[in-house]
Amino acid sequence: MVEFILRRVLQAILVLFVMTVLVFFGVHVIGNPIDLFVSSECTKACVDAIMANLGLDRPVWEQYLIFLGNLMAGDLGNSFTFGVPAMSLIWERFPATLELATAALVIALVLGLPLSIHAGLYPDSPVSRAIMALSMLGFSVPIFWIGIILILTFSVRLGWFPAIGRGETVDVLGVPVSFLTLDGLHHLALPAITLSLIMLSTVIRLTRAGLREVLTSDYIRFARANGVRETRVIGWHAMKNILIPIVTVLGMEFGSVIAFAVVTESIFSWPGVGKMLIDAISVLDRPLILAYLIFVVTMFVVLNLIVDILYSVLDPRVGRSAR
Amino acid sequence: MDPVLDIRGLTVAFGRGATAVPALFGVDLTVQRGEIVALVGESGSGKSLTGFAVTGLLPSGAQVTGGAVRLSGTDLRGLSPAAMRQARGRRVAMVFQDPMMTLNPVLRVETQMGDALRAHQDISRRAARPRLVQALADVGIADPAARLRAWPHELSGGMRQRVAIATALLHGPDVVIADEPTTALDVTIQGQIIALAQGLCRDRGTALVWITHDLAVVAGIADRVAVMYAGRIVEDGPVDAVLDAPAHPYTRALIDSVPASHAKGTRLPTIPGRMPGLSDMPPGCPFAPRCAHAAPACTQAPPPVVQTADGRAVRCLTPLVPVAERGAA
Numbered sequence: 001m002v003e004f005i006l007r008r009v010l011q012a013i014l015v016l017f018v019m020t021v022l023v024f025f026g027v028h029v030i031g032n033p034i035d036l037f038v039s040s041e042c043t044k045a046c047v048d049a050i051m052a053n054l055g056l057d058r059p060v061w062e063q064y065l066i067f068l069g070n071l072m073a074g075d076l077g078n079s080f081t082f083g084v085p086a087m088s089l090i091w092e093r094f095p096a097t098l099e100l101a102t103a104a105l106v107i108a109l110v111l112g113l114p115l116s117i118h119a120g121l122y123p124d125s126p127v128s129r130a131i132m133a134l135s136m137l138g139f140s141v142p143i144f145w146i147g148i149i150l151i152l153t154f155s156v157r158l159g160w161f162p163a164i165g166r167g168e169t170v171d172v173l174g175v176p177v178s179f180l181t182l183d184g185l186h187h188l189a190l191p192a193i194t195l196s197l198i199m200l201s202t203v204i205r206l207t208r209a210g211l212r213e214v215l216t217s218d219y220i221r222f223a224r225a226n227g228v229r230e231t232r233v234i235g236w237h238a239m240k241n242i243l244i245p246i247v248t249v250l251g252m253e254f255g256s257v258i259a260f261a262v263v264t265e266s267i268f269s270w271p272g273v274g275k276m277l278i279d280a281i282s283v284l285d286r287p288l289i290l291a292y293l294i295f296v297v298t299m300f301v302v303l304n305l306i307v308d309i310l311y312s313v314l315d316p317r318v319g320r321s322a323r
Numbered sequence: 324m325d326p327v328l329d330i331r332g333l334t335v336a337f338g339r340g341a342t343a344v345p346a347l348f349g350v351d352l353t354v355q356r357g358e359i360v361a362l363v364g365e366s367g368s369g370k371s372l373t374g375f376a377v378t379g380l381l382p383s384g385a386q387v388t389g390g391a392v393r394l395s396g397t398d399l400r401g402l403s404p405a406a407m408r409q410a411r412g413r414r415v416a417m418v419f420q421d422p423m424m425t426l427n428p429v430l431r432v433e434t435q436m437g438d439a440l441r442a443h444q445d446i447s448r449r450a451a452r453p454r455l456v457q458a459l460a461d462v463g464i465a466d467p468a469a470r471l472r473a474w475p476h477e478l479s480g481g482m483r484q485r486v487a488i489a490t491a492l493l494h495g496p497d498v499v500i501a502d503e504p505t506t507a508l509d510v511t512i513q514g515q516i517i518a519l520a521q522g523l524c525r526d527r528g529t530a531l532v533w534i535t536h537d538l539a540v541v542a543g544i545a546d547r548v549a550v551m552y553a554g555r556i557v558e559d560g561p562v563d564a565v566l567d568a569p570a571h572p573y574t575r576a577l578i579d580s581v582p583a584s585h586a587k588g589t590r591l592p593t594i595p596g597r598m599p600g601l602s603d604m605p606p607g608c609p610f611a612p613r614c615a616h617a618a619p620a621c622t623q624a625p626p627p628v629v630q631t632a633d634g635r636a637v638r639c640l641t642p643l644v645p646v647a648e649r650g651a652a
């Protein structure tokens with residue numbers, strides 16, 4: 001297990017290294033952030049002073065080495081635009097993103113599991129065909145389009161849901177959350193649904209396919225031959241086998257959902273890290289972009305570990321035996 | 324008394340309507356209380372399908388299209404799904420071929436056996452434990468309490484098959500259908516499992532239908548043997564009579580192709596050709612194209628069941644033993 005974790009961490013470090021190099025030099029090629037945020041009255045001398053202050057006057061490779069040195073010390077640098085540590089900005093915004101992604105995951109499971117179990121048990125029924133067609137749509141229609149259609153329909157035309165923002169929040173352990181207030185739930189609904197569609201489609205496809213396969217297995221036939229009730233056969237004997245791939249895929253997809261909440265957060269002006277990234281890119285706030293990407297990679301590594309641990313809990317054949 | 328299992332003219336087909344492909348063509352099989360019957364036939368002859376029809380667990384796409392299956396007098400075709408579930412495990416139970424696949428890989432033995440026990444008995448998990456430990460001890464599993472907590476992958480193939488047998492016998496069913504339960508095991512274990520199943524069923528008066536394609540197994544375990552070919556029972560009679568003097572040419576050919584029955588140093592006879600598939604079933608006797616005794620009439624229409632002089636049933640126009648006088652029992 002230790003060796004396994006170590007290997008994962010080494011992989012992550014390699015990914016981080018390559019990624020920081022790409023971003024660092026990429027941003028350098030695109031342009032000089034100073035041009036974007038320094039006010040027009042600033043003289044040449046004033047610009048030079050700011051450049052020197054931010055270390056942008058040095059050659060780019062030297063800047064990179066300094067960045068690496070600070071990184072070793074756990075310092076990701078200050079945001080160019082906000083002047084505060086980049087990481088603190090991320091921690092400030094992350095709860096909103098996590099809340100949105102979790103809400104999306106819950107929607108995907110609560111809707112997806114019953115629908116896909118129906119589709120797996122009665123593959124030829126018209127309802128099942130409709131469910132499968134919808135899951136195809138979920139995969140193939142771009143998120144931003146769905147988000148915009150939802151806004152046009154439910155906010156603009158019907159006026160049922162607000163289109164932007166987080167609504168009223170309450171603090172739980174010092175972290176503001178929306179889902180505990182009616183107004184917050186109202187605001188959460190549309191972006192969460194939008195973000196859930198891909199996960200929902202994944203749940204439906206995986207569960208249905210898994211169920212179809214598991215239901216033909218001898219052990220299910222054996223359980224039925226012993227008279228075990230159908231609810232128990234499907235709900236536990238079959239589901240426990242299907243859960244393994246679902247947890248694996250959803251675990252990884254949850255990471256992508258957080259990472260790519262960018263689109264949904266922009267459409268709905270949801271004040272999470274995704275929206276922050278877009279803003280940071282538009283002003284070439286390099287420390288903030290780098291901090292965000294490092295954060296995302298780390299999150300993937302952690303999620304990966306959680307998935308692997310869950311995996312060995314769910315599948316007795318993996319990992320240490322049960323003694 | 325009613326036989327525990329009475330299959331009459333059972334037909335099963337894949338698909339519906341005009342495109343339906345029949346797979347069982349009127350199977351007749353009667354099993355008396357406590358009797359051990361071997362159901363023999365080559366791969367694809369419909370042995371498993373017969374077992375599945377009896378437990379109401381046909382694969383999707385297959386359905387019973389005619390005939391009757393009675394368990395201790397109750398016709399299964401009239402049963403609701405709920406009543407059918409009540410019958411499974413209590414009246415009829417089944418054991419399958421592949422011990423690696425019969426137990427659910429992600430559930431402990433205790434969960435699986437406990438669910439089977441609780442399917443028909445209102446008993447807590449805790450109260451079920453001693454019952455399950457006893458059931459495992461009865462099938463000769465050492466340290467049953469520890470085995471009960473085990474995952475299937477921690478058990479050997481033979482041990483898993485013992486667990487399956489213990490589970491199938493939990494509610495003392497009238498009849499157990501064992502679908503080639505020893506095929507996947509090595510020979511020494513095979514013998515143990517056969518002796519175990521035979522002993523338990525004899526002790527408890529449970530009837531046993533032992534599905535196999537191995538004639539060598541038949542002599543050791545069964546009272547009666549039913550030989551199946553292309554979706555029909557072609558011969559049915561006491562084991563000794565059938566093995567000593569087979570009435571159906573197919574049974575004869577099957578016996579001759581068993582290595583053990585064959586003189587050393589000569590070529591092992593094989594049956595020429597192959598069994599017809601479901602979609603190319605000939606109009607007459609399905610064995611006629613491979614049969615050394617076939618008469619022209621054999622290819623015209625499926626032969627009816629005739630009684631031999633010693634009381635066996637055989638589906639053949641040219642049986643190898645004398646048939647009963649017309650009108651005799």
Ligand SMILES: Nc1ncnc2c1ncn2[C@@H]1O[C@H](COP(=O)(O)OP(=O)(O)OP(=O)(O)O)[C@@H](O)[C@H]1O
Nearest residue numbers: 337346365366367368369370371372373382536601
């Ligand atoms: N799911 C299915 N779909 C279509 N045909 C099937 C299906 N299952 C079985 N069959 C066909 O039904 C016939 C009988 O199959 P069955 O499994 O009962 O044979 P068997 O005698 O048990 O053979 P084996 O010794 O290989 O287990 C075969 O011709 C087989 O091809």
Ligand SMILES: [Mg+2]
Nearest residue numbers: 370371372502
């Ligand atoms: Mg079979």
